[in-house]
Amino acid sequence: xxxxxxxxxxxxxxxxxxxxxxxxxxxxxxxxxxxxxxxxxxxxxxxxxxxxxxxxxxxxxxxxxxxxxxxxxxxxxxxxxxxxxxxxxxxxxxxxxxxxxxxxxxxxxxxxxxxxxxxxxxxxxxxxxxxxxxxxxxxxxxxxxxxxxxxxxxxxxxxxxxxxxxxxxxxxxxxxxxxxxxxxxxxxxxxxxxxxxxxxxxxxxxxxxxxxxxxxxxxxxxxxxxxxxxxxxxxxxxxxxxxxxxxxxxxxxxxxxxxxxxxxxxxxxxxxxxxxxxxxxxxxxxxxxxxxxxx
Numbered sequence: 206x207x208x209x210x211x212x213x214x215x216x217x218x219x220x221x222x223x224x225x226x227x228x229x230x231x232x233x234x235x236x237x238x239x240x241x242x243x244x245x246x247x248x249x250x251x252x253x254x255x256x257x258x259x260x261x262x263x264x265x266x267x268x269x270x271x272x273x274x275x276x277x278x279x280x281x282x283x284x285x286x287x288x289x290x291x292x293x294x295x296x297x298x299x300x301x302x303x304x305x306x307x308x309x310x311x312x313x314x315x316x317x318x319x320x321x322x323x324x325x326x327x328x329x330x331x332x333x334x335x336x337x338x339x340x341x342x343x344x345x346x347x348x349x350x351x352x353x354x355x356x357x358x359x360x361x362x363x364x365x366x367x368x369x370x371x372x373x374x375x376x377x378x379x380x381x382x383x384x385x386x387x388x389x390x391x392x393x394x395x396x397x398x399x400x401x402x403x404x405x406x407x408x409x410x411x412x413x414x415x416x417x418x419x420x421x422x423x424x425x426x427x428x429x430x431x432x433x434x435x436x437x438x439x440x441x442x443x444x445x446x447x448x449x450x451x452x453x454x455x456x457x458x459x460x461x462x463x464x465x466x467x468x469x470x471x472x473x474x475x476x477x478x479x480x481x482x483x484x485x486x487x488x489x490x491x492x493x494x495x496x497x498x499x500x
Contacts, residue, residue, distance in 0.1 A: 216266050218343060219353060222336040223259040226357070229332045230256055236325040240318035243310050244367045244386035245325060247303040251363055251390060252329070254299045255356045258292040262353045282444035289405040292352040296398035300391045307391070310384045317383045323371035329364035333357055355397045363390040411441035414448050422477060426452065429468040431460030433489065440479070449481040456486050 233249035236242075262285075271281055336357045344354035370386035373379055404415075413419055417440050426435045434455040442448050450473060456465050466484060473479040 216263060218339040219259055219263045219266065219350065222339055222353065222357060223256065223263060225332045225336055226252055226255045226259055226360075229329050232328060233325055236321055240321040240325075242317045242319075242322045242367075242371075242383050243303075243306060244370050244383045244390070245322050247299075247306070247387040247390050248326075248329065248360070248363045248367050250299050250302065251356075251360055251394070254295045255353070255360055257295060258356050259353050261288045261291060262350065264288075266350075279443050282447065283409075285444045286405050286408045289352045289401060290409070292356070293398045293402040293405065296356065296394050300394040300398070303387050304391050307384050307387045310387075311381065317371075317374060317380065319371040319374040319383075322383070323368055323375070326364050326368035326371060330361065330368065333361035333364055337361060352401055355401060359390075359393040359397060362393050366390060366393075408442045408444070411439075413440050414442045417448065417477060417479075422450075422473075425472050425477075426454065426469060429465065429472055431456050431465040431468070433457055437485075443481075447481065448477075448479050449483075450477075450479050451483040451485075453485045453487055455489055458488055462486050 230249055230252040233245055233252060237245040237249050266285065337354070340350060340354040340357065344351040366386040366389040370382040373382040407415075419438060419440065422440065423435055423438055426432060426438070432454055436453050436455070438450070438452040440448060440450045454465070454469065456462065465486060469484055470482060473482050
């Protein structure tokens, strides 16, 4: 049995984005040293994080597609979520490094080869635009791909900030424009990283998935033919695109259990896009026994 994740189909696009990012990192790192540009250095560092993040995403998606086993019945799907947490941690690391260096540069402004910075920023803009086009569709279905997408998106905006700072420096001679651009890159990183980290932690904590209302779900289950009540209802996420549900369902004593299960499965798959469900069917007598055992 193979368990597939929503990110698996995005693997070829992730690989292309990884190659593009690695190339841009080399170009920007060399140019940043030559031009003495903090903004370009920050952007190169950010792209390096993207390279790591995309590499993690590619490996995580590959591992997640491996078959399940008796020991790991859901395979290695959770690696996608763990990779997302690691990616966001790396985002916060680069934000901290750039912020500290930027504060130091404010009091020690240096000459920047703005013409070189502008040319390299244009290369970064083109590369990031291609990567965004590759990942835009897949990012809505997977946290791992979304992490990579958001990092590339922030790189696009960061490259734009670097380009603007170079233009300002060329036009006005202001030395601090480069440092201000570096701070703008930090402002792009932190909010997106925080939102993504919260989503990943919700998955690890097995919180009810966003977009699933337990009250509505409970009402739908109670509305199925033969069902009189439901309790111990739990919904959680294994990985992006794979929500699961378990519940104790009280059925009428005259109901056909097979028909009830078919009705429940159809309800969840059709109305809530939940394909993996586990139901324990109980009689009303059994419900009274459980309530007395767990007051």
